[in-house]
Amino acid sequence: MAAEPSAAYEVVRRCGYLPLAIRLAGTRLAHRPSWRVSDLAARLRGDRRTLPELAAEIRTVGAAFALSYAQLSSPTQRVFRLLGLHTGSDFDVCSVAALVGLPLPRAQHLLDELIDGYLVEEPTAGRYRLHDLVREYAFELCTATDGDDERRAAVEGLLDFYLHAADVARRSIESARSRRFFNPGSPRRSDLVEELGTLHPRWFAVEGGNLAAAVTLAMETGSYSYAWRLARVGWRYLYHAGNLDELIALQEQALAAARALDDNEAITASCNYLASAYFRQGKTQQCLEILELAVAAGQRLGNTAWLALLNGNMSAAYFNAGRHREAVEHALQLSHRGTCSQRVSTSRTPWN
Incomplete structure (x- = not known):
């Protein structure tokens, strides 16, 4: 153990810090003198199921759990x-x-x-x-x-709850103008959403990991409509907090979900918010390439409000890059669309 502290820690962590599991892991090592601690850690790592590895004679962690479960x-x-x-x-x-x-x-x-x-x-x-x-x-x-139906109903119930809880939490940090581009619909469990009351944005600090896990769960279960919408409701918090790598990871999943659905509104939104992270990182070319995809989807959608918003964001990206001529061109397109009241943004202006 002393010679392989990192491997020993990994074994203990993968045993969930449960004393019985740790004892069984030690028994496996004792019965196999040729093994190093890192060999056992490798057996417990990755996609391999952990419970079958933690068995010694008739004692198993699973048996201990089964006894508790049966009661x-x-x-x-x-x-x-x-x-x-x-x-x-x-x-x-x-x-x-x-x-x-x-x-x-x-x-x-x-x-x-x-x-x-x-x-x-x-x-x-x-x-x-x-x-x-x-x-x-x-x-x-x-x-x-x-059964499959019960498991799917449970997963969708969970995803729906996180979608609408996050929607409540974002209201105090996202402008009404931005919110009007996305309506998550009615919650399945309005009683639970009402129980939450008015949520402070710090809800995202507590539940952000669960929200990200919910997006991944939605992707894994083919619940693509939930995947892109969950990523959408968490966008403003991550953007303001500067958690740009996480924002990119979520919006990339959202875009994959949107493409799986062949949903132009979802593609437009996911591309726009993915571009926002590249905008904050100063990666103008990547930002503009993604925005072009958003514009193409917006044109297929035929939504002039979305196209106006995207032109404003493209103007901001060009302005930040010092490419003022292109910035003005996109600002003029706003004027042509009857939205001349929207001003060209700078890096200190929130993305729309």
């Missing part, structure tokens, strides 16, 4: 299984209620049972998490027990 009521077992679909590192009870399709008080009650059964943790008040190994076990149970 749960049937409704609590269902909630536990569906939590295997939740990709967030930690989460609140509203997202659980959305995932499992239950009223908030009932979801809270069943979640408390899981905490009492040592299958879910509450590291801070109102925030919950599963160890990675527990999540893997729950996912395996869900895949084996719950």
Whole structure:
């Protein structure tokens, strides 16, 4: 262990810091004197399932989880299984209620049972998490027990909740003019959105990882309409915060989803917001190339308001690059579209 501290740490981390899992990992090493710690770490790494690796004689981590699971009521077992679909590192009870399709008080009650059964943790008040190994076990149970339709309904319930929660949170940081270009529709669970109340933008600091995970989950499950819309509602916060690499990663997924849908509105929006990150990074050529794709989609869409907005953003990009003639040309196109009140932006002016 002392000779391979990094590998030892990786093994412990992949064991979810669970004492039984760590003991079983140590047993595997003890029974295989030719193995290094890094060999075991490699076995636990990547796409390989961890639970089968952590077995010694009749003792397995999975067996310990199974014992706890068997003692749960049937409704609590269902909630536990569906939590295997939740990709967030930690989460609140509203997202659980959305995932499992239950009223908030009932979801809270069943979640408390899981905490009492040592299958879910509450590291801070109102925030919950599963160890990675527990999540893997729950996912395996869900895949084996719950049908495709129920799993899809659970995933879409979760995605819809994050979409509308983020929509509430963005209202205080995104202008009314910008918001009118995107309407996420009505939430499936208005009760949960109302429970959130008025959200401060710091919601994104707490839930940003879950929002990004939701975009990835939407892509993996083919829920492309949710993928690009989730990326859209998180855009302004990431843009203001300067989290440009994350913004690019999300909007690239959004653009892939939009193309899969062959949805010109989604393509226009995703290209525009992807270009905004390149604008902030000073990568004018990349910004303009993406904006040209947005303009082409906007023209197919036939939306003059979008085309006016894109011309304004192209004018800003040219202006920042010192290419004033092109900036003026695009500003004049705004005038021709009857939007001469829009002014040419500078790097300190928010993207639209």
